[in-house]
Amino acid sequence: MKNKLEELKKKILEDLSRVKSGELLRELEIKYLGRKGELSNILRAIKDLGAEEKQEIGAIANAIKNDVSVEFERIKKEIGGKEETAGFVDVTIPGKKIACGHLHPITIIQAELEDLFKSMGFMVLDGPELESDYYNFEALNIPKTHPARDMQDTFYIDKKNQNGEYDLLMRTHTSPVQIRAMQKYGAPLRAVIPGRCFRSEATDARHEHTLYQFEGLMIGEDINFSHLKGILELVGKKLFGAETKLRMRPKFYPFVEPGTNGEYTCSLCGGKGCRVCKGSGWLEVIGAGLVHPNVLASGGIDPEKYSGFAFGFGLSRLAQLKYGIDDARLAMSGDLRFLNQF
Ligand code: PHE
Numbered sequence: 001m002k003n004k005l006e007e008l009k010k011k012i013l014e015d016l017s018r019v020k021s022g023e024l025l026r027e028l029e030i031k032y033l034g035r036k037g038e039l040s041n042i043l044r045a046i047k048d049l050g051a052e053e054k055q056e057i058g059a060i061a062n063a064i065k066n067d068v069s070v071e072f073e074r075i076k077k078e079i080g081g082k083e084e085t086a087g088f089v090d091v092t093i094p095g096k097k098i099a100c101g102h103l104h105p106i107t108i109i110q111a112e113l114e115d116l117f118k119s120m121g122f123m124v125l126d127g128p129e130l131e132s133d134y135y136n137f138e139a140l141n142i143p144k145t146h147p148a149r150d151m152q153d154t155f156y157i158d159k160k161n162q163n164g165e166y167d168l169l170m171r172t173h174t175s176p177v178q179i180r181a182m183q184k185y186g187a188p189l190r191a192v193i194p195g196r197c198f199r200s201e202a203t204d205a206r207h208e209h210t211l212y213q214f215e216g217l218m219i220g221e222d223i224n225f226s227h228l229k230g231i232l233e234l235v236g237k238k239l240f241g242a243e244t245k246l247r248m249r250p251k252f253y254p255f256v257e258p259g260t261n262g263e264y265t266c267s268l269c270g271g272k273g274c275r276v277c278k279g280s281g282w283l284e285v286i287g288a289g290l291v292h293p294n295v296l297a298s299g300g301i302d303p304e305k306y307s308g309f310a311f312g313f314g315l316s317r318l319a320q321l322k323y324g325i326d327d328a329r330l331a332m333s334g335d336l337r338f339l340n341q342f
Contacts, residue, residue, distance in 0.1 A: 001042070001049075001057050008038060009064045016071055022079050029072055039065055105319040105342050106212050106331055109239070110194045113214055113313070116238050120231075122190040122216070127177030129196055130157065133167040135176035139298035140255040148254045153200040170198035174215035175255060178291070178310055181217060182299025187306045188220040194315065208328045212315035219291065219301060219308030225258070228288055228309035232262050235313075239322060240267040247282055256289025256310060267321055276321070283321055287312045 012032050019025050032039050043065065046058050103111070114124050133144075142148050152172035161167045177193040185191070193215040201207045218227065229248065236244040244264050251261040263284045266277035273279040288311035293303035316331055323342070325331065330338045 001045075001053075002060060005042060005057070005060055005064055008032075008042070009068065012039075012068050013071060016068075016075055019075060020079070022076070025072070025076060025079060033065070033069065033072070039068065102342065104331075104339065105323050105325070106315050108342070109319050109322060110212070110214065110315055112239065113235065113315075114192065114194065116235065117192045117216070120190070122192045122218075123181075123185075125177055125181055125191045125193045127171075127174065127180050127193060127195060129171055129198070131169060131171040131176050133165070133169060135179055136169060136171050136173075139179045139295070140175055141292050141294045141298075142254045146254065148252075155198055155200055171195075172199055173197050173312060174213040175310070175312060177215060178217050178255075178295065179299045182219070182296070182301050187301045187308075189308070190218050192216045203329055208316065208332060210332055211317075211328075214313040214315045214318075216311045216313075217291070217308060218310075219296070219306050221306060223290075223306075223308045225290060225309070228290070228311065231309075232286060232288065232311060236264040239318065240264055243270070245271070248288075251287065251289075253287055253289060255292050255295045257292045259287070259289035262286025262288055262311070268324060276324070276326075285314055285317050285321065 012028075015028055015032075016025075019028060029037075031037055034040065039061075043061050046054055046061060049057060118124065136154075137146075137149060138144070154172045155170045156166045157168035157170075159166070159168060174193045174195045174197060177191075177195070181189060181191045181193070195213060195215070197211050197213050199207075199209055199211070201209050203209055216231070218231075229246070232248075233246045236246050244267070247263045248260045249263075251259050253259040261284055263282040263286075265271035266274060266281050266283050268274055268276045269281065271281040273281045277283050288309065291308040291310050296303040296306060296308065316328055319325065319331060320328060
């Protein structure tokens with residue numbers, strides 16, 4: 001029995017020396033020291049021995065049990081320590097950033113302008129991108145045969161109306177919403193209309209077939225050119241800084257009379273002249289004027305009683321200038337190398 005005990009001790013210590021995981025250690029503990037374990041079986045058998053043997057073997061068996069238990073405890077601590085380190089989480093390490101999108105540069109400018117105009121009591125309106133020939137051209141004083149139609153060629157929908165005409169098209173500007181707004185709200189009226197427009201363009205660095213505009217319309221009893229100028233000056237200062245100047249020169253648009261363009265001092269060179277403003281120091285971003293009497297009439301407003309101004313910003317162009325984007329086509333490209341820079 002003595003031999004059996006010694007052998008068992010050797011076997012246990014050998015097994016223990018190889019153990020690497022807490023799980024295996026627990027298995028061994030059950031196997032040797034558990035209630036039905038090998039060592040416990042021997043200890044239990046001692047009571048059947050003769051008195052002398054009982055004392056001798058009992059002492060050896062207990063000593064072995066002690067030694068082995070001590071070894072179990074030691075290894076348990078060793079492995080436990082390692083496992084704790086392996087599963088250790090340092091809560092002070094900065095976390096992994098969750099990828100999250102952000103606003104598009106055009107949306108940023110649009111929101112900035114909306115805020116400015118809302119603060120001056122303008123409504124923000126929306127209108128259909130698929131328009132009728134009537135709202136996009138006719139009601140804006142651009143008859144079918146008028147050469148001004150050539151300025152804004154568009155995409156027609158391949159479907160004829162009862163009269164055999166193609167009268168549905170992708171709107172070329174946000175101006176048709178001027179008519180819709182007048183018809184819906186009447187005068188007096190203050191509204192801005194951001195939106196997407198389409199033109200059948202040969203695209204290049206300054207032209208894109210899909211573009212964003214920001215239309216404005218104000219109608220009242222005594223609205224004149226100075227109101228228009230004041231508002232456009234304010235927008236320039238807000239977008240490009242307090243030093244920004246506005247220049248207006250006559251320009252023809254069939255739906256305004258008089259008509260004007262609007263140029264701001266180039267935000268990139270401060271008016272000295274650079275590549276972006278082609279050396280002129282000015283950047284053209286606006287079409288504007290006083291609403292033509294025919295257009296007021298199309299909107300159901302009496303041109304004898306009311307007058308108004310209208311303007312249209314190229315939002316895509318504004319974003320180009322504000323962020324120094326040298327190719328208009330990038331804005332709609334969906335290219336993350338471009339978008340991630342904002
Ligand atoms: N609709 C014109 C364009 O797209 C801009 C404009 C708007 C001009 C309002 C005058 C008044 O070019």
